[in-house]
Amino acid sequence: MKQIEILVVGGGPAGLCAALAASSLGAKVLICERDDHPGGQLVKQTHKFFGSEKQYAGDRGFQIGEMLLEKVKADENIELWIDTTVLGIYEDGIVTCEHDGEHVKIKPERTIIATGAAEKFLPFPGNDLPGIYGAGAVQTLMNVSGVKPAERVLMVGAGNIGLIVSYQLKQAGVDIAAIIEGAPKIGGYLVHASKDVRSGIPVLTSHTILEAYGKDRVEGAIIAKIDDKWQPIPGTEQDIKCDVICLAVGLSPLTELCWQAGCEMAFIRELSGHVPIVDDYLETTVPGIYVAGDVSGIEEASSAMVEGRLAGLSAAASLGYGKEEAPELQKAAMAELDELRAGPMGERIRMGLEKVAAKGGAK
Amino acid sequence: MRIEEHPILDFDRGEKITFFYNGQEVEGYTNETIVAALHAAGVRKLGASPELHRPRGLFCAIGNCSSCFMTVDDEPNVRVCVVKCKQGMRVEEQNGRGVVRV
Numbered sequence: 001m002k003q004i005e006i007l008v009v010g011g012g013p014a015g016l017c018a019a020l021a022a023s024s025l026g027a028k029v030l031i032c033e034r035d036d037h038p039g040g041q042l043v044k045q046t047h048k049f050f051g052s053e054k055q056y057a058g059d060r061g062f063q064i065g066e067m068l069l070e071k072v073k074a075d076e077n078i079e080l081w082i083d084t085t086v087l088g089i090y091e092d093g094i095v096t097c098e099h100d101g102e103h104v105k106i107k108p109e110r111t112i113i114a115t116g117a118a119e120k121f122l123p124f125p126g127n128d129l130p131g132i133y134g135a136g137a138v139q140t141l142m143n144v145s146g147v148k149p150a151e152r153v154l155m156v157g158a159g160n161i162g163l164i165v166s167y168q169l170k171q172a173g174v175d176i177a178a179i180i181e182g183a184p185k186i187g188g189y190l191v192h193a194s195k196d197v198r199s200g201i202p203v204l205t206s207h208t209i210l211e212a213y214g215k216d217r218v219e220g221a222i223i224a225k226i227d228d229k230w231q232p233i234p235g236t237e238q239d240i241k242c243d244v245i246c247l248a249v250g251l252s253p254l255t256e257l258c259w260q261a262g263c264e265m266a267f268i269r270e271l272s273g274h275v276p277i278v279d280d281y282l283e284t285t286v287p288g289i290y291v292a293g294d295v296s297g298i299e300e301a302s303s304a305m306v307e308g309r310l311a312g313l314s315a316a317a318s319l320g321y322g323k324e325e326a327p328e329l330q331k332a333a334m335a336e337l338d339e340l341r342a343g344p345m346g347e348r349i350r351m352g353l354e355k356v357a358a359k360g361g362a363k
Numbered sequence: 364m365r366i367e368e369h370p371i372l373d374f375d376r377g378e379k380i381t382f383f384y385n386g387q388e389v390e391g392y393t394n395e396t397i398v399a400a401l402h403a404a405g406v407r408k409l410g411a412s413p414e415l416h417r418p419r420g421l422f423c424a425i426g427n428c429s430s431c432f433m434t435v436d437d438e439p440n441v442r443v444c445v446v447k448c449k450q451g452m453r454v455e456e457q458n459g460r461g462v463v464r465v
Contacts, residue, residue, distance in 0.1 A: 034426060036445075062372075132422070133420075133424070140425065140444075147402050173366070216408045
């Protein structure tokens with residue numbers, strides 16, 4: 001049995017920042033990361049971040065990931081287990097994992113769940129053909145492995161991920177047949193959309209995919225225009241030849257551990273699925289269990305990093321660390337989150353968080 | 364096909380090795396996942412579904428969705444999107460649930 005003060009599940013932007021923050025107050029931390037390379041989805045992000053300097057604006061995602069990882073590796077209070085999948089969390093607080101091919105039990109005093117998210121899927125005939133990839137998978141192939149993911153791609157979804165991955169594909173020499181989007185307007189930031197449009201990629205709003213076809217692999221797709229009730233308009237079908245259909249239709253929080261731990265959960269559409277009810281310090285309704293990042297609602301890596309810091313500070317403070325400095329630091333993190341969520345792009349998140357608060361969350 | 368020149372990234376692929384895909388020799392690199400090497404070699408179909416035997420390929424590439432299960436050195440249900448290439452390994456298409464050979 002491994003004893004530890006704070007266990008962080010997930011070594012993405014939220015988890016790494018949680019560990020660093022908790023350690024900065026003096027707590028001993030263990031991070032369990034499923035992959036062999038921590039950094040979460042940052043490892044595949046080649047675009048530059050926005051926001052303020054505090055959230056590393058101007059740096060590229062993978063550089064931020066490397067920087068956080070180096071800090072964690074140099075930190076004597078933090079132990080990092082890679083290739084470690086957390087399997088379960090039990091009533092007595094015991095967490096089990098697979099580590100180095102062994103089944104290991106961990107007894108943490110506090111647990112921070114920072115498991116991130118998984119990609120959403122779309123129902124349409126032929127959606128199981130090889131060549132229908134999540135946008136994250138396309139980024140992994142292209143930006144981590146350095147393998148050309150396709151010759152010609154149909155991108156489904158014009159949110160930030162769809163827009164960013166499209167021009168990354170273009171950079172890697174892949175042709176983009178089109179970006180299609182069901183909504184009547186582009187969902188992502190204009191700066192990303194402009195890059196796509198400037199490089200000659202057609203962005204078709206109010207369009208959906210009707211089916212994918214091909215023998216043993218994607219050979220093309222039928223798309224069509226949709227009306228204001230999201231119904232396909234007969235006669236508007238187009239046959240798009242492509243070898244990969246990339247789905248960038250959003251993410252859902254990976255909340256299995258929260259459910260198993262007995263955290264009170266709520267379905268909040270604005271946060272993209274079921275999320276744990278949390279207080280202002282990101283503690284769930286199960287005392288001692290905190291969450292940070294996409295698991296508590298889909299946002300961006302910038303806010304995941306600040307949430308991680310807040311959860312890390314709060315978990316460490318609850319163990320008696322940093323009595324002097326913790327309250328100020330927590331307040332600063334909360335103010336940064338408010339700042340990141342200000343403005344029209346943060347409206348959806350603000351609405352979602354209000355709903356969480358109304359369900360007895362934030363106090 | 365591998366990306367040789369990229370405006371932002373350098374790829375540290377590790378050592379070049381060969382392994383077997385359905386008995387056929389394929390090139391890979393030690394820092395590369397099995398699925399990346401197969402993809403670079405033009406392989407998209409990784410197996411077939413248990414009941415309707417429909418072709419299966421990669422989906423998430425982060426070890427989350429289990430769409431990429433293959434049999435590697437006789438071990439079934441290996442998530443080839445997160446397992447690295449090794450010299451001489453035998454990677455086989457898996458039809459359905461996979462069989463543990465004893």
